[in-house]
């Protein structure tokens with residue numbers, strides 16, 4: 001998987017814009033007013049629990065589902081136009097590959113449908129599918145099938161890649177391989193929108209995380225910002241015999257608890273709290289500052305949304 005030649009980058013344009021998107025299936029409100037702007041070259045992870053509306057949103061970006069209200073523009077085009085022009089490559093969560101074709105034949109057929117496809121050999125090499133290119137699609141393992149789907153998303157040489165849980169059902173190594181191939185491609189200037197359930201994947205591979213729950217965006221920002229949003233950090237220290245109510249009153253501290261000789265400070269501003277702690281209690285030992293995990297942030301934000309209903 002070499003890193004040369006992937007994409008000249010999108011033409012200057014306004015990237016992707018989702019404006020007040022709404023979609024219901026009967027009485028199920030799958031997407032309930034999603035606003036999202038993605039700049040050209042950005043990699044955005046769409047994260048959220050089952051049924052959050054990730055796939056519905058993605059299907060609207062791909063022009064597979066028509067919104068009830070709101071608009072989608074992809075590089076200034078309607079989704080169907082952008083797809084026809086080969087500017088969007090999609091990898092869906094469901095659906096099987098065309099049968100009775102080899103991997104190479106399938107990639108060739110799909111390449112022939114677009115105005116400016118990549119070379120088939122180049123795509124096979126970049127996605128790690130060359131080794132089984134002559135195998136029928138029906139004989140592939142789950143991980144191999146995912147790679148072929150990735151090849152099909154890439155072959156149009158799109159400016160925008162939209163991937164719905166691309167690594168679902170892959171083992172750890174296959175996931176790592178997938179993302180390393182993906183990185184090579186994204187470094188060529190492509191815009192990427194992917195849905196995932198793996199928090200560590202979103203954290204590791206996206207510039208930005210958009211959290212969805214119950215059809216809405218509940219948080220949107222860099223992973224670090226999302227972590228900070230939920231009160232962020234805790235400070236632990238060994239500090240015997242100190243009154244926690246005094247600690248609780250320090251700048252930047254929102255809560256303080258004692259566990260034996262240790263104190264745990266929950267902080268809104270951990271920098272201010274740390275300064276106050278060290279100034280006021282030079283005897284504090286084993287001081288540790290920790291960020292809240294993305295998992296924690298995720299649960300809190302999703303939980304907050306539920307409470308608001």
Ligand SMILES: Nc1ncnc2c1ncn2[C@@H]1O[C@H](COP(=O)(O)OP(=O)(O)OP(=O)(O)O)[C@@H](O)[C@H]1O
Pocket residue numbers: 025028029030031048049050051052053054055056057093
């Ligand atoms: N074709 C459909 N017909 C009826 N309901 C649907 C359809 N597609 C999705 N839904 C419903 O819309 C809601 C959002 O589903 P969606 O597939 O967008 O969620 P998701 O975030 O992709 O979930 P997952 O993580 O499970 O893939 C769910 O309640 C789902 O049952």
Ligand SMILES: [Mg+2]
Pocket residue numbers: 054055056093164195
């Ligand atoms: Mg989905």
